[in-house]
Amino acid sequence: MAKADKPSGLRTGLQGLTTRGRSFLAAGITAVVCAYVFGQDTLLQVGVLLAALPLCAATLLLRTRYRVAGGRRLTPHRTPAGQEARVHLRLDNVSRVPTGLLLLEDQVPYVLGPRPRFVLDRVEPRGFREVSYRVRSDLRGRYPLGPLQLRVADPFGMCELTRSFAACDTLTVVPQVQPLTSLRLTGEWAGRGERNTRTLALAGDDDVIPRAYRQGDDLRRVHWKSTARYGELMVRREEQPLKARATVLLDTRELAHRGTGPASSFEWAVGCAASVGVHLMELGYQTRLLTDTGWSVPGTGNGAATVGESAGLLLDTLAVIEQSDGSGFQRAEEVLRAGGEGLLVAVLGELDEDQLARLGRLRRRAGAGIAFLLSTATWAGLRPVLPDAPDDQATRRIDLLRDAGWIVLPAGSNDSVPDLWRLADRSAQGPSRRRADHGPDAPKTPQPGRAPQWGPYRDEAGS
Structure with a gap:
């Protein structure tokens, strides 16, 4: 609750006069002047009444005592x-x-x-x-x-x-958060949220083994070989689940996106990062948001924040995120070098040779990598590929990322995040499909007379 300020002063009252009040005041003053010039006492009384009415109303409002x-x-x-x-x-x-x-x-x-x-x-x-x-x-x-x-x-x-x-x-x-399906990804060191990897630890994550016996430890955990070796009572470490980690890399470079307003490729990328980030948090991942500028927003850590609080922090950050004037992923690479293990999901715009090389190095620092590669030309109202002029450059970018170990999901302006996310499930792709996509006879460019393709997953997305 907040109380309203109470104005005071005759000047404030005069400034608050409405058109009706100003007209009455002007008419009253005019009548008083005319009565003085022509010597009409009756007109003087009328003029005083007309001028006094708005002044009394303003004084009454100024002196009101209600709050x-x-x-x-x-x-x-x-x-x-x-x-x-x-x-x-x-x-x-x-x-x-x-x-x-x-x-x-x-x-x-x-x-x-x-x-x-x-x-x-x-x-x-x-x-x-x-x-x-x-x-x-x-x-x-x-x-x-x-x-x-x-x-x-x-x-x-x-x-x-x-x-x-x-x-x-x-x-x-x-940004709008779209529901996504759970996936099983090969090469993911921590697995899905409900399939946590277990590691050996002592009473906490920071303990090392073997350690000395502490009062209250279970005697069944006594490690007799270590006890005989060190000459004092030693206990074994116990198994504790290791928290699955994930990083959502958002490409905010202005030169990598096209379009303006809600229909731009950058807004699509922000919505994609929001949907993927919230989905991974719901699966139990310790998820952080990372941009090409090296700016990082941590997710849940050590149980200090709930999934709802972490998702709210992520969405609040994406609500005000803006495009950067950067040109590469050098700073993001430095952040991942300090701790980039786990799942890496990247939402990328236009890329050049140097950026493709850096993304290959980023992938090697992660357990598994999924890349949403945006065809920004579709957001600018351009056709990405013509039947008689295949887009060799776009196909080459996709092939280079796949050779580096990325699961590449080519995205256009009409594609939805849930449909593309389902294509990242490698368990849903049969052996014949993978051989056709990555085998030695796999076509690198669309064949003449065929519809243009952005990648081997394009037909499955219904584009």
């Missing part, structure tokens, strides 16, 4: 792009006298829609009124709501005074 308090509540505070959120406003009359005519207006960015306005006729002493309105944005981001403005008017409509509340709220519009 009001306002509050705002968002449901929810975090909403996906393209979906509505509801804003609830509450106005309390904390004084002992009823209010007059009130006009509520909330300050809302134009992206969320027009400014909402509500008219409240009368609020009884110690009473309250509640109103609500809806906001919606197709653009992700953080949008301030408020401050709430209250306009107090007199019964004759001569004067209106605006009182502002200080409290503001923030609505976070996050």
